[in-house]
Amino acid sequence: MVGHLLEVKDLEVKFALRFGDLTAIDGISFILDKKEKLGLVGESGAGKSVTGFSIINLISKPGYISGGSVTLDGVKLNDLTDSEMREIRGNKISMIFQDPMMTLNPVLTIATQMTETVHAHRNVSKNDAMDIALDKLKKVYIPSPEKRLFQYPHECSGGMRQRIVVAIALLTNPALIIADEPTTALDVTIQAGITDLLSELCETDDMGLILITHDLAVVSQVTEKIAVMYAGKIIETGLTEDIIKNPRHPYTQGLIGSIPGTQEMGKRLTQIKGMMPTLTDIPKGCAFHPRCDIGEQICRETTPLLESVDGEKRLIACHIAGV
Amino acid sequence: MNTWQRFNNSYFFYSFKRDPVAIASFTIFIFLVGISFLAPVVAPFNPYDTSTIDIMDSELPPNWMEEGDDRFILGTDIQGRDLLSTMLYGLRTSVIIGIGAVLFQAFLGIIVGLTAGYLGGKIDAFLMRIADIQFSIPYLIVAIIASAVFQIAFGVDRFEALALPLLVIIIGISEWPKYARTVRASVLGERNKEYVEAARVIGLNRRLIMYRHILPNTMTPVLVISTIQVAQAVMSEAALSFLGLGMPITKPSLGSLINAGFEYVFSGSWWITLFPGILLVLFTLVIILFGDWLRDVMNPKLYKG
Amino acid sequence: MEKNNGLLTIKNLTKHFDISGGLLDQLSFSNGKISRKRTVVKAVNDVSFSIQPGETLSVVGESGCGKSTLARTVLGLYPPNSGEIYYRGDRIDTLSSKEMLPYRAKMQMIFQDPYASLNPRMTVARTLEEPVVFHNKSISNDEVQKKVEDVMEQVGVDPKWVDRYPHEFSGGQRQRISIARALMVDPEFVVADEPVSALDVSIQAQILNLMMDAQEKRGLTYLFITHDLSVVKHISTRVAVMYLGTLCELATVRELFDSRRHPYTKALLSAIPILGERKPKHIKLKGEVPTPINLPPGCIFHGRCEYVNDRCKEEKPKIRVLDSGAQVACHAVEEGRI
Numbered sequence: 001m002v003g004h005l006l007e008v009k010d011l012e013v014k015f016a017l018r019f020g021d022l023t024a025i026d027g028i029s030f031i032l033d034k035k036e037k038l039g040l041v042g043e044s045g046a047g048k049s050v051t052g053f054s055i056i057n058l059i060s061k062p063g064y065i066s067g068g069s070v071t072l073d074g075v076k077l078n079d080l081t082d083s084e085m086r087e088i089r090g091n092k093i094s095m096i097f098q099d100p101m102m103t104l105n106p107v108l109t110i111a112t113q114m115t116e117t118v119h120a121h122r123n124v125s126k127n128d129a130m131d132i133a134l135d136k137l138k139k140v141y142i143p144s145p146e147k148r149l150f151q152y153p154h155e156c157s158g159g160m161r162q163r164i165v166v167a168i169a170l171l172t173n174p175a176l177i178i179a180d181e182p183t184t185a186l187d188v189t190i191q192a193g194i195t196d197l198l199s200e201l202c203e204t205d206d207m208g209l210i211l212i213t214h215d216l217a218v219v220s221q222v223t224e225k226i227a228v229m230y231a232g233k234i235i236e237t238g239l240t241e242d243i244i245k246n247p248r249h250p251y252t253q254g255l256i257g258s259i260p261g262t263q264e265m266g267k268r269l270t271q272i273k274g275m276m277p278t279l280t281d282i283p284k285g286c287a288f289h290p291r292c293d294i295g296e297q298i299c300r301e302t303t304p305l306l307e308s309v310d311g312e313k314r315l316i317a318c319h320i321a322g323v
Numbered sequence: 324m325n326t327w328q329r330f331n332n333s334y335f336f337y338s339f340k341r342d343p344v345a346i347a348s349f350t351i352f353i354f355l356v357g358i359s360f361l362a363p364v365v366a367p368f369n370p371y372d373t374s375t376i377d378i379m380d381s382e383l384p385p386n387w388m389e390e391g392d393d394r395f396i397l398g399t400d401i402q403g404r405d406l407l408s409t410m411l412y413g414l415r416t417s418v419i420i421g422i423g424a425v426l427f428q429a430f431l432g433i434i435v436g437l438t439a440g441y442l443g444g445k446i447d448a449f450l451m452r453i454a455d456i457q458f459s460i461p462y463l464i465v466a467i468i469a470s471a472v473f474q475i476a477f478g479v480d481r482f483e484a485l486a487l488p489l490l491v492i493i494i495g496i497s498e499w500p501k502y503a504r505t506v507r508a509s510v511l512g513e514r515n516k517e518y519v520e521a522a523r524v525i526g527l528n529r530r531l532i533m534y535r536h537i538l539p540n541t542m543t544p545v546l547v548i549s550t551i552q553v554a555q556a557v558m559s560e561a562a563l564s565f566l567g568l569g570m571p572i573t574k575p576s577l578g579s580l581i582n583a584g585f586e587y588v589f590s591g592s593w594w595i596t597l598f599p600g601i602l603l604v605l606f607t608l609v610i611i612l613f614g615d616w617l618r619d620v621m622n623p624k625l626y627k628g
Numbered sequence: 629m630e631k632n633n634g635l636l637t638i639k640n641l642t643k644h645f646d647i648s649g650g651l652l653d654q655l656s657f658s659n660g661k662i663s664r665k666r667t668v669v670k671a672v673n674d675v676s677f678s679i680q681p682g683e684t685l686s687v688v689g690e691s692g693c694g695k696s697t698l699a700r701t702v703l704g705l706y707p708p709n710s711g712e713i714y715y716r717g718d719r720i721d722t723l724s725s726k727e728m729l730p731y732r733a734k735m736q737m738i739f740q741d742p743y744a745s746l747n748p749r750m751t752v753a754r755t756l757e758e759p760v761v762f763h764n765k766s767i768s769n770d771e772v773q774k775k776v777e778d779v780m781e782q783v784g785v786d787p788k789w790v791d792r793y794p795h796e797f798s799g800g801q802r803q804r805i806s807i808a809r810a811l812m813v814d815p816e817f818v819v820a821d822e823p824v825s826a827l828d829v830s831i832q833a834q835i836l837n838l839m840m841d842a843q844e845k846r847g848l849t850y851l852f853i854t855h856d857l858s859v860v861k862h863i864s865t866r867v868a869v870m871y872l873g874t875l876c877e878l879a880t881v882r883e884l885f886d887s888r889r890h891p892y893t894k895a896l897l898s899a900i901p902i903l904g905e906r907k908p909k910h911i912k913l914k915g916e917v918p919t920p921i922n923l924p925p926g927c928i929f930h931g932r933c934e935y936v937n938d939r940c941k942e943e944k945p946k947i948r949v950l951d952s953g954a955q956v957a958c959h960a961v962e963e964g965r966i
Binding site: 043044157158159160187188189191192193195214215216217218220221241244245254255256257258259260261262263265266268269270271272273275276 | 828830832834841855858859881896900904916917
């Protein structure tokens with residue numbers, strides 16, 4: 001059987017807090033193939049970053065994975081020991097964060113940081129490691145990479161740093177890149193360059209990409225698939241084009257409607273009333289019902305399941321719009 | 324939601340309830356302060372009342388020892404005063420000096436730190452250099468010179484009456500730069516925040532912005548260092564009194580008690596020094612332990628909801 | 629640009645920051661000589677425009693282009709190094725803080741970070757009461773309470789929460805309270821510095837709608853500072869594009885988005901990700917933004933511009949008003965090369 005690159009099944013993450021356990025991720029599932037790009041979209045608190053971290057099993061305490069499975073290339077990551085997981089984390093999955101300085105060490109040169117990563121995962125000579133580093137810097141279009149190698153992170157601009165972070169992520173030829181808001185801290189002109197770069201790399205290097213972001217516009221440019229998250233659940237998922245053109249879930253509709261620039265200038269934007277519930281008081285039934293305009297009695301009582309509509313590709317979790 | 328409920332539900336109170344060290348140290352602290360201020364009521368004798376003192380009772384050991392006297396649980400000192408009562412009165416003096424000195428330090432330090440931090444520039448440089456100079460002079464030297472000068476100026480008799488406020492001032496002056504630095508650092512962090520800009524947009528003058536907006540937001544670190552500073556001040560006072568520069572033996576603090584007993588340690592009367600010493604260590608220890616816990620809780624970086 | 633016809637007019641406004649520190653930091657030793665060098669950040673350079681009553685003028689640009697400094701200079705939070713600021717024809721940049729007070733009540737500001745813009749030690753009631761009482765000492769307590777209630781209702785925060793502290797509110801609600809504080813003194817002119825950048829999309833829409841409602845009801849004039857071009861497109865009447873402290877182009881929002889002129893504006897607008905538009909061809913700018921400490925001579929954009937010629941490298945382009953009313957500072961546009 002030709003498996004998928006990544007298969008996340010019923011993943012559940014909880015946080016053990018003083019007043020009991022909080023469910024941050026409530027049974028989410030998705031699959032990703034090689035060269036495929038998935039956008040994980042949602043507002044802050046929806047659980048998108050936690051999902052990213054739980055895939056590589058890097059949830060910081062008091063969080064823990066309480067159920068479900070993550071399978072990468074046929075290997076079930078849940079069963080691995082810590083050291084085996086570390087191996088996977090470096091070699092097969094790389095992560096890119098919003099703030100490049102989270103990845104870069106300000107007191108080491110870029111060359112040191114890059115060769116260190118290479119040495120940690122591969123048994124190569126110093127010169128070879130340097131060559132690999134240089135090669136990756138070229139790949140992310142860094143001008144005069146030979147010079148950059150011996151600079152410190154603070155000598156580079158924000159956009160350049162994020163490119164270097166991408167280059168570091170590529171060092172071990174990963175099969176999957178998880179990018180958590182990689183462009184949020186950057187200016188538009190630089191942002192466009194980074195998103196282009198990421199989609200190009202997936203194509204050339206046979207990688208899968210999970211793009212975690214709050215920005216639907218960015219996702220719509222890069223990815224083929226979207227999963228919209230709300231209060232720890234995926235509430236709508238499908239092909240990017242379909243979802244953007246024809247959102248079915250009321251939350252997705254509201255989210256797209258509230259993006260300025262898509263509607264007539266000066267008109268009021270479609271707004272979703274209220275705000276996302278905090279993890280401590282997720283409402284009973286459909287978590288979205290207090291903000292929903294089409295909600296009915298059933299929404300207050302039963303949690304809707306993620307079910308397919310329009311054939312295989314589109315899944316939504318809604319009692320009303322799903323029928 | 325009233326203030327008490329707010330406090331009851333707060334993270335602060337929650338972590339207090341869960342930390343046995345914090346509870347224990349706070350309870351002991353309150354107990355010690357309580358009995359020292361209630362000394363006239365709870366102490367078996369009044370050591371200031373010379374009519375109750377009998378020189379025949381001097382240097383009696385604690386009551387569980389052979390020569391002990393049941394009236395004096397911890398024995399008596401060289402003048403025949405009940406040691407337990409004297410210690411309670413002494414602790415009260417130490418606490419008053421400690422807290423008084425810290426209030427004085429905080430008052431000076433906060434004004435200087437706030438002014439330096441908010442106004443910046445040359446005023447800042449000038450005030451902070453003064454603080455540096457003050458800080459580089461050991462407080463013992465300041466205290467020795469000051470008390471020598473005062474003793475000569477007022478005469479030994481008057482000096483004894485003035486010793487308490489004088490100690491407050493001496494310890495206060497030698498430690499204010501700590502407050503000034505802490506407050507200044509936190510003012511520098513606060514003054515560029517947007518709520519300060521908002522106050523400026525409203526048109527509030529500097530004084531209002533400094534005292535109404537910035538000052539309340541710098542109080543957390545001040546509170547934290549204050550606990551440690553009280554312990555420090557109590558110890559400074561003890562050290563000065565031990566050197567004979569502090570409280571006179573007629574109105575003993577813990578330090579002067581330790582000093583008075585020290586001469587008799589080798590003649591076998593160890594209790595006169597030991598018990599006040601233990602009390603001093605216990606008192607400063609609980610303050611420092613409580614202060615440590617306070618620092619951990621108040622540190623926003625460690626905050627976990 | 630005639631004087632005095634707008635609500636607020638700035639002329640040749642320049643703001644530089646000296647970041648060289650103390651005397652010792654300024655001294656440098658080179659070639660056997662000790663020399664004193666000042667480091668000056670040239671945040672805003674020679675910017676002029678006029679805001680008409682009732683309009684929303686947006687200032688856009690990338691980080692470090694001086695847009696926030698411009699906003700704060702306009703409000704008098706930073707004194708300008710040179711240039712003039714007029715409010716309804718009265719020059720206000722030379723006033724003392726006391727003389728400035730009547731204008732303070734007319735000009736207010738909304739800030740970016742909802743977590744830093746409210747004093748954490750003050751309840752909502754105190755935060756909102758402060759500006760009213762400060763500007764109107766004779767106002768009765770009841771009137772203040774009434775006003776607080778009214779304004780809180782207008783911004784969509786339940787008035788029964790007046791005794792709460794900021795940390796008990798979400799980011800969106802705090803931003804509403806921040807807006808309420810600005811509205812408490814019934815201003816005419818509001819500077820909004822990235823008011824929605826820190827908020828989630830759905831909350832962002834709520835706040836933008838609220839701001840548009842307030843503008844309609846109260847006839848407010850906005851100076852809207854942002855880097856988010858989609859927001860700009862939605863909310864503005866006119867847009868000013870800034871690059872490295874200099875004004876590149878100023879036009880109505882329709883004209884700017886339909887027929888942008890300045891090469892920088894073109895690159896900037898082409899880079900906006902648009903929902904559902906896959907692989908847009910954005911103009912890639914070469915090189916990086918120079919530091920505002922060492923501004924390039926001539927046109928500050930010349931190092932990254934594809935239309936650059938020798939004149940651009942030497943002569944600073946002046947703002948020119950085109951037939952359409954748009955203002956552009958570019959030699960290439962002037963010479964008809966674009």
